[in-house]
Amino acid sequence: xxxxxxxxxxxxxxxxxxxxxxxxxxxxxxxxxxxxxxxxxxxxxxxxxxxxxxxxxxxxxxxxxxxxxxxxxxxxxxxxxxxxxxxxxxxxxxxxxxxxxxxxxxxxxxxxxxxxxxxxxxxxxxxxxxxxxxxxxxxxxxxxxxxxxxxxxxxxxxxxxxxxxxxxxxxxxxxxxxxxxxxxxxxxxxxxxxxxxxxxxxxxxxxxxxxxxxxxxxxxxxxxxxxxxxxxxxxxxxxxxxxxxxxxxxx
Amino acid sequence: xxxxxxxxxxxxxxxxxxxxxxxxxxxxxxxxxxxxxxxxxxxxxxxxxxxxxxxxxxxxxxxxxxxxxxxxxxxxxxxxxxxxxxxxxxxxxxxxxxxxxxxxxxxxxxxxxxxxxxxxxxxxxxxxxxxxxxxxxxxxxxxxxxxxxxxxxxxxxxxxxxxxxxxxxxxxxxxxxxxxxxxxxxxxxxxxxxxxxxxxxxxxxxxxxxxxxxxxxxxxxxxxxxxxxxxxxxxxxxxxxxxxxxxxxxxxxxxxxxxxxxxxxxxxxxxxxxxxxxxxxxxxxxxxxxxxxxxxxxxxxxxxxxxxxxxxxxxxxxxxxxxxxxxxxxxxxxxxxxxxxxxxxxxxxxxxxxxxxxxxxxxxxxxxxxxxxxxxxxxxxxxxxxxxxxxxxxxxxxxxxxxxxxxxxxxxxxxxxxxxxxxx
Numbered sequence: 001x002x003x004x005x006x007x008x009x010x011x012x013x014x015x016x017x018x019x020x021x022x023x024x025x026x027x028x029x030x031x032x033x034x035x036x037x038x039x040x041x042x043x044x045x046x047x048x049x050x051x052x053x054x055x056x057x058x059x060x061x062x063x064x065x066x067x068x069x070x071x072x073x074x075x076x077x078x079x080x081x082x083x084x085x086x087x088x089x090x091x092x093x094x095x096x097x098x099x100x101x102x103x104x105x106x107x108x109x110x111x112x113x114x115x116x117x118x119x120x121x122x123x124x125x126x127x128x129x130x131x132x133x134x135x136x137x138x139x140x141x142x143x144x145x146x147x148x149x150x151x152x153x154x155x156x157x158x159x160x161x162x163x164x165x166x167x168x169x170x171x172x173x174x175x176x177x178x179x180x181x182x183x184x185x186x187x188x189x190x191x192x193x194x195x196x197x198x199x200x201x202x203x204x205x206x207x208x209x210x211x212x213x214x215x216x217x218x219x220x221x222x223x224x225x226x227x228x229x230x231x232x233x234x235x236x237x238x239x240x241x242x243x244x245x246x247x248x249x250x251x
Numbered sequence: 252x253x254x255x256x257x258x259x260x261x262x263x264x265x266x267x268x269x270x271x272x273x274x275x276x277x278x279x280x281x282x283x284x285x286x287x288x289x290x291x292x293x294x295x296x297x298x299x300x301x302x303x304x305x306x307x308x309x310x311x312x313x314x315x316x317x318x319x320x321x322x323x324x325x326x327x328x329x330x331x332x333x334x335x336x337x338x339x340x341x342x343x344x345x346x347x348x349x350x351x352x353x354x355x356x357x358x359x360x361x362x363x364x365x366x367x368x369x370x371x372x373x374x375x376x377x378x379x380x381x382x383x384x385x386x387x388x389x390x391x392x393x394x395x396x397x398x399x400x401x402x403x404x405x406x407x408x409x410x411x412x413x414x415x416x417x418x419x420x421x422x423x424x425x426x427x428x429x430x431x432x433x434x435x436x437x438x439x440x441x442x443x444x445x446x447x448x449x450x451x452x453x454x455x456x457x458x459x460x461x462x463x464x465x466x467x468x469x470x471x472x473x474x475x476x477x478x479x480x481x482x483x484x485x486x487x488x489x490x491x492x493x494x495x496x497x498x499x500x501x502x503x504x505x506x507x508x509x510x511x512x513x514x515x516x517x518x519x520x521x522x523x524x525x526x527x528x529x530x531x532x533x534x535x536x537x538x539x540x541x542x543x544x545x546x547x548x549x550x551x552x553x554x555x556x557x558x559x560x561x562x563x564x565x566x567x568x569x570x571x572x573x574x575x576x577x578x579x580x581x582x583x584x585x586x587x588x589x590x591x592x593x594x595x596x597x598x599x600x601x602x603x604x605x606x607x608x609x610x611x612x613x614x615x616x617x618x619x620x621x622x623x624x625x626x627x628x629x630x631x632x633x634x635x636x637x638x639x640x641x642x643x644x645x646x647x648x649x650x651x652x653x654x655x656x657x658x659x660x661x662x663x664x665x666x667x668x669x670x671x672x673x674x675x
Contacts, residue, residue, distance in 0.1 A: 064610055065610045085639050086639050086640045086674045087636065087640070087674045089277045089674070089675075090275075090277050090316070096410070096442070098445075099442070100469075105277065105316070106390050106391060106394075107367070107389065108367045109367035109368070109369070111370075111372075112447055112467040112468075112469060112475050113469075114469050114471075114472055114474065114475050114527075114529050116473055116529040116530075116533075117529050117535070238352075238355040239407070239409065240355060240356065240358075240407035240412075243407045243409075243412055244440070244442065244447065245407070245440055246405075246412075248366070248367075249358065249360075251318040
C-alpha cells in the first residue's frame with residue numbers, strides 16, 4: 001500500500017468510524033423534544049381515551065390504601081377523573097389546562113382546588129391526569145446510558161408551563177422503543193423528591209402501553225405508590241363534560 | 252307529596268331499560284349517638300323550659316342515590332329517638348330529577364334537585380336556589396338538604412355556560428293542592444385567564460330582584476381565593492318588630508313579625524371573601540369572612556335579647572303578671588326564637604377550617620365566629636377510616652360567648668356526636 005492509498009484508507013476508515021459513531025447518537029432530526037413526544041405515545045394510546053387507574057399506597061412494604069379511578073383524557077389539556085372507591089363514590093376531579101376542580105357529591109358543587117391538593121398518597125393529581133409530558137416540559141438530552149441492560153436516552157425536563165406537575169425531571173427513555181423507563185423528580189430547591197420506575201408495558205388495543213409504574217417517595221422513606229393501568233380504550237366525550245358546571249350532572 | 256314522588260321515582264326506575272352497567276348507586280348509612288350539654292341559664296330556654304331539648308339521642312339515617320340514564324333519585328330514610336321522644340321514622344325524596352341532553356351544547360333538567368351555585372365553603376350568598384345549610388356542618392353529614400322542584404335549561408360553550416332555572420314550590424298537602432312561591436334564576440359562567448366568574452340574577456315572587464357575582468382564583472400551587480356578592484334594594488325578610496323598639500317591655504297579642512324593610516330604598520347586600528391554603532404536607536386551612544346586611548345589627552340584637560330576657564323573666568315569675576299576659580308572653584318568647592338561624596342571625600361572621608388527613612386518620616377543626624359579639628362555635632372532628640366501606644367519627648360542638656351573645660345564648664353549651672358510617 002503506497003502513501004496515497006494509505007491516506008485514502010485512513011480517510012475512508014475515519015469516515016466509516018465517524019458515521020458509525022454518529023449512528024450511536026441521536027439521528028439529526030430526533031431532538032430531545034421529539035424523543036419526549038414519542039415517549040408520550042407509550043402512555044397515551046389515543047388522542048381521546050379512557051383508562052382505569054388503580055393506585056396502591058405502601059408504607060414500609062405494607063399495603064395501606066387502594067384507590068380506583070376512571071380517567072378520561074380529551075386531547076392534550078382536558079382530563080376527567082371519576083373516583084370509584086365506596087367512600088368517595090360520585091366524586092370527580094376535572095383538570096382543564098393548568099386548572100383543577102373537585103366535585104364532591106355531599107357538598108354538591110365543584111370546588112376550585114390548588115395543584116397541591118392530592119388524590120391520595122404520594123400520587124399527585126398530575127401523576128394521574130397529566131401524562132403528556134411533551135405538553136408540560138421542555139427537554140434537553142443529558143447523556144445516553146444503559147439502564148438495567150437497556151440503552152436509554154437521559155433527558156433533562158424543565159417545566160414550561162405553570163400547571164406542570166413537577167419542576168424538574170430526569171427522564172430515562174429506552175432507545176428504539178421510546179418507552180419511559182425511569183424518572184427522578186426534583187423540587188425547585190434541588191431536593192430529590194420522587195423516583196418513578198415504569199415497570200410494565202403490555203399490548204392493549206393494538207398498542208403497547210404502560211400498565212404499571214412505581215413511585216418512591218425520597219423525602220419520606222418507606223413510602224411507595226404503585227399505579228396500575230388497565231381497560232385502555234378510545235373514548236370521546238362531548239366538550240361539555242369538561243365544563244366545570246357540568247360536573248353536577250355526572251354520576 | 253313525598254309518597255307520590257317516591258312512587259313516581261320507583262315507576263320510572265322500574266320502567267327504565269335497566270342493565271347492570273347502566274345503574275349507578277351510592278349508599279350511605281350513618282348511625283350517630285348524641286350527648287347534649289344544655290345551657291340551662293339562657294333566657295331563650297331557661298332551665299330547658301321554653302322548648303325542652305333532649306340531653307341524649309340517636310339517629311340512624313340512610314341516603315340512597317340511584318341513577319339510570321338521565322334519571323337520578325336520592326332517597327333518605329331516618330329513624331331517631333331521644334330521651335324526650337319515642338322513636339320517630341321519616342323518609343324524604345331529597346332529589347328526583349331527569350336530565351336530557353338535547354345536544355352537545357344544550358341540557359334540560361326537570362324534577363326535584365339540589366343546585367349549588369356559590370364558590371364559598373361555609374356561606375353561599377349567591378346560592379339563590381340552594382338549600383340552606385349550617386356553616387358548622389357545611390358537608391351536610393347526615394344528608395338533610397333537600398332539592399327544590401325546578402326546571403332548568405343549560406347551555407354550554409367551551410369554558411362558559413348559561414343556566415336558566417324556574418322553581419315552583421307549589422305542592423300537595425293534606426290532599427289539597429297549594430300554590431307555592433315561584434322563582435326564576437339565571438347564571439352566566441365563564442372561565443377566563445384562570446378566573447372562575449359567574450354573574451347571577453334571581454327573582455322570587457313577592458320579593459326583590461337580586462343581582463350578584465361569584466369568583467374563584469388560584470395563586471401558585473397552594474393558595475385559592477374566592478368571593479361572592481349578592482345585592483337587592485329593600486328586603487322582604489320578616490323581622491320581629493321589637494328590633495325597632497328600645498323599650499323591651501312589650502307583649503304582642505299577635506304574631507309580631509313584619510317585612511319592616513319591604514319598601515326601603517336601602518341596598519341589602521351579602522358579601523363573602525375567602526381563601527384556602529394547602530401546605531406542602533397536605534394540611535389545608537380555609538378562612539371566610541361573611542357579611543349579611545339582612546342580619547341583625549348589634550343594636551337590633553341587643554333590643555331583641557332584652558325583649559327575650561323580659562319574656563323569660565315573666566315566665567320565671569320574676570315580673571308579676573296576670574295569667575293571660577303570662578300566656579301571651581310565652582307565645583312572644585316562642586315567636587322570638589324564629590329570629591334565630593343556623594346560618595347566623597347577625598351581620599358579620601368569620602369561618603375557619605383546618606384539616607389534616609393521613610390514612611386512616613382525619614382531623615378537622617371548624618370555627619364559626621360571630622364577628623359582632625365574638626361568640627363562637629368550635630367544632631373539632633376526628634375520623635377514622637376502618638376500611639373503604641366503614642368509618643367512624645367523633646365530633647364535638649362547643650358554644651362559647653357571653654350570656655347575651657348569639658352563640659353563648661343558644662340552647663346548648665356543647666354537643667358530642669359519635670357515629671359510624673357505612674358507604675357502598
